[in-house]
Amino acid sequence: MTLSPSPTISARTAGVRGSAIRDLLTLTARPDVISLAGGLPAADLLPRERIAAAAARALTDPAAVQYGETAGLARLREVVAAHETERGTGGARGPVLPGDVVVTSGSQQALDLLARAVLDPGDAVVVEDPGYVGALQVFQAAGAVVVPVGLDADGMRVDELADLLAGGLRPRLVHTVSSFHNPRGVTLAAERRRALAELADRHGFLVVEDDPYGLLAFDGATPAPVAAHGERVVRLGSASKVLAPALRVGWLVGPGEVTAAVELLRQGADLCGSTLTQSIAADLLGDRDWFAGHLATLRREGAARAAAFTTAVAELLPDAVGSDPTGGMFCWLEFPEGTDTTAALPRALDAGVGFVPGSAFAVGTPLPAAARCCFASHPPEVLHEAVRRLATALAVPSGRGRST
Numbered sequence: 001m002t003l004s005p006s007p008t009i010s011a012r013t014a015g016v017r018g019s020a021i022r023d024l025l026t027l028t029a030r031p032d033v034i035s036l037a038g039g040l041p042a043a044d045l046l047p048r049e050r051i052a053a054a055a056a057r058a059l060t061d062p063a064a065v066q067y068g069e070t071a072g073l074a075r076l077r078e079v080v081a082a083h084e085t086e087r088g089t090g091g092a093r094g095p096v097l098p099g100d101v102v103v104t105s106g107s108q109q110a111l112d113l114l115a116r117a118v119l120d121p122g123d124a125v126v127v128e129d130p131g132y133v134g135a136l137q138v139f140q141a142a143g144a145v146v147v148p149v150g151l152d153a154d155g156m157r158v159d160e161l162a163d164l165l166a167g168g169l170r171p172r173l174v175h176t177v178s179s180f181h182n183p184r185g186v187t188l189a190a191e192r193r194r195a196l197a198e199l200a201d202r203h204g205f206l207v208v209e210d211d212p213y214g215l216l217a218f219d220g221a222t223p224a225p226v227a228a229h230g231e232r233v234v235r236l237g238s239a240s241k242v243l244a245p246a247l248r249v250g251w252l253v254g255p256g257e258v259t260a261a262v263e264l265l266r267q268g269a270d271l272c273g274s275t276l277t278q279s280i281a282a283d284l285l286g287d288r289d290w291f292a293g294h295l296a297t298l299r300r301e302g303a304a305r306a307a308a309f310t311t312a313v314a315e316l317l318p319d320a321v322g323s324d325p326t327g328g329m330f331c332w333l334e335f336p337e338g339t340d341t342t343a344a345l346p347r348a349l350d351a352g353v354g355f356v357p358g359s360a361f362a363v364g365t366p367l368p369a370a371a372r373c374c375f376a377s378h379p380p381e382v383l384h385e386a387v388r389r390l391a392t393a394l395a396v397p398s399g400r401g402r403s404t
């Protein structure tokens, strides 16, 4: 979906590219389609009983259904601050404090409020290419000039960014999905994290470390956050992938000037978040033993699903080159040159499988032969069937496609 400029709609809004993924969710919701398209956490692993128990507990207090503070429920800010401290977010600066945290309606709202707080129309924002569509939309809506930087197996090409800066580029923000990238699945290497934070200090931009997947490392190990290495980093976290998206609980941790501006804009956006779902999130994230056990299950199942998916790809799609996921939710597939995954999508849906074509994430470099597949949403046997259907839709006709 994209809107046409009109006397009613602002030019800025008309410039926003619709999310192909959000549009696709309607098609892939058909019961006959196995969807690898959305980044949907596994339905069978959502902790519904634990959420119900926390809701019942919260509802014994009328405050649970009252308006709350704009910056978030005090108990949740405490829990998030402790949790971020444990992950190393404070670095040498010391622990993250509840006052450093603003709770938002998912980390998507944090991105939106941050962009509005920091950007003036025409400001340059560096994004990864391919990039997270939700961030691209927010930066377009803010009127920013989006500048792509490539990715490789170690995440953002920080050397490319350094070259652009040396050439005179002065971005206000640099956005990175530092762990288990959406859509590429890669993780920013430790030395690049340090280098990125140093560049931010030297050139005066803010890094947006967008990290909803960092806790989903299959082996439990992710490098220390970019935020551990410098003060000019705003970290975004989310309960969506580790608890449940419907809680709509995310958070932003950053310098006082930024959190104050975000809180101010949130007053105008929605006054405050849901006190009820924040109480539930505080209960679950604050129950350390339960949360550790739940994360262990998500990691174990994620690893099993990723393995089932990549094994099926190797067996049934031998022409495709797939990434080797070590965490998160996504596998990135590259088909032989000449494949057009956008054109193949209707065939795939007819065959009963959905994915997101690479072009949906492209910023500067077109990615016609790539696809993002979410392996997390389905159990191994369903993933095998999904890949079988993909193979039907994307079969390379003989004589075409293989690059020489």
Ligand SMILES: Cc1ncc(COP(=O)(O)O)c(C=O)c1O
Pocket (backbone or CB within 6 Å): 039, 105, 106, 107, 108, 109, 132, 134, 177, 182, 210, 211, 212, 237, 238, 239, 240, 245, 249, 250
């Ligand atoms: C990189 C990234 N950031 C932010 C979000 C937004 O998540 P939420 O608003 O549910 O926290 C997503 C969702 O998929 C994402 O992939």
